[in-house]
Amino acid sequence: MKNMLFLFLMILFTTPLLAREKPVVIVYSDNNKNYIAPARAFKDKLARQIKAYYLGENLSQATATMTNIMKQDPALIFALGARAAWFSKMATKNHQRTKVIFAMVINWQRYDLLGGQNNIMGISSDIAPGIQLFNLGLVSPQVKRVGVIYSQSHSAETITQAKKAADLLGLTLSTEPIERADSFKRAWRKISSEIDAYWVLTDPVLYTLENIYWLNERCLKEKIICIGQSENITKLGILLSINPDEENIGIQAAAMAKHVLNGRTETMKKIVTPIATHVTFNRATAEKIGIHVDEQILSLVNDVVNE
Numbered sequence: 001m002k003n004m005l006f007l008f009l010m011i012l013f014t015t016p017l018l019a020r021e022k023p024v025v026i027v028y029s030d031n032n033k034n035y036i037a038p039a040r041a042f043k044d045k046l047a048r049q050i051k052a053y054y055l056g057e058n059l060s061q062a063t064a065t066m067t068n069i070m071k072q073d074p075a076l077i078f079a080l081g082a083r084a085a086w087f088s089k090m091a092t093k094n095h096q097r098t099k100v101i102f103a104m105v106i107n108w109q110r111y112d113l114l115g116g117q118n119n120i121m122g123i124s125s126d127i128a129p130g131i132q133l134f135n136l137g138l139v140s141p142q143v144k145r146v147g148v149i150y151s152q153s154h155s156a157e158t159i160t161q162a163k164k165a166a167d168l169l170g171l172t173l174s175t176e177p178i179e180r181a182d183s184f185k186r187a188w189r190k191i192s193s194e195i196d197a198y199w200v201l202t203d204p205v206l207y208t209l210e211n212i213y214w215l216n217e218r219c220l221k222e223k224i225i226c227i228g229q230s231e232n233i234t235k236l237g238i239l240l241s242i243n244p245d246e247e248n249i250g251i252q253a254a255a256m257a258k259h260v261l262n263g264r265t266e267t268m269k270k271i272v273t274p275i276a277t278h279v280t281f282n283r284a285t286a287e288k289i290g291i292h293v294d295e296q297i298l299s300l301v302n303d304v305v306n307e
Helices: 002-019 031-045 059-071 082-091 129-139 150-168 181-194 207-224 231-236 245-263 283-289
Strands: 024-028 051-052 074-082 099-104 120-123 143-148 174-176 197-198 225-228 240-244 279-284 302-306
Touching: 024 031, 024 082, 031 051, 031 074, 031 245, 051 059, 059 082, 074 082, 074 174, 074 245, 082 099, 099 245, 120 245, 129 150, 129 197, 129 225, 129 240, 129 279, 143 181, 150 174, 174 225, 174 283, 181 207, 207 225, 207 231, 207 283, 231 240, 231 279, 231 302, 240 245, 279 283, 283 302
Parallel strands: 024 051, 024 074, 074 099, 099 120, 143 174, 143 197, 197 225, 225 240, 279 302
Antiparallel strands: 240 279
């Protein structure tokens, strides 16, 4: 009888607590297939009931989606992509008890995601400069002079880190600062004759479709090795890209979410770097610019495109 009474009391007092558990929500910017792996890993590692929503195609749909989400008073939102991150920030502006973790946002600084709020944190899409330059050396050991165009306003710290990494790797880094997208071609002409390879930054000042398409043409014509941080630009024609591993983004976000949900946020950084990388190599580009990469090295690459 005592055991039955104890069981009854346990059910009585724990059921309301479980019922009051606030939901965790995933918000997708759109139906981009690249969000599948991080979302799946996040769900698996967090091991908790999670609801998922697509923002919708236009402003009214996105606003309605976020209004619906906020009515549920979620404990945490995992926002995938720039639109999801921005709308999640706006929706939680007056409800900062809801925490937001964003990921897969290129140039997250462009959207001022941390400005004015204390409930936002994220996983940067930028890979450490040393890792990118090291991978460049693996694929093409003959490279000694690397060029990079950047803006002081967005990439000064990245360039400082890159110079230190280049020194350690025995590389010379040739840098050219600009502050306008239309200055990119002029800057390229200034440094292209003195470099073996070019490093594409996801700097919002210069990272435009027009500049990337133009750069791809120049790299092929001048037979210069180009390395970037997006699988898409490698498929376009850039030789090599090193970008965050999508599954590990989800694993990393889940680890952050556990700390947040347990109230252990005092020592957490607002922005963290990815813990794993995904390397993509364009074989057709390698043939066009006349470089040979050892098959043993290529076995370390995650994806080889345009074979």
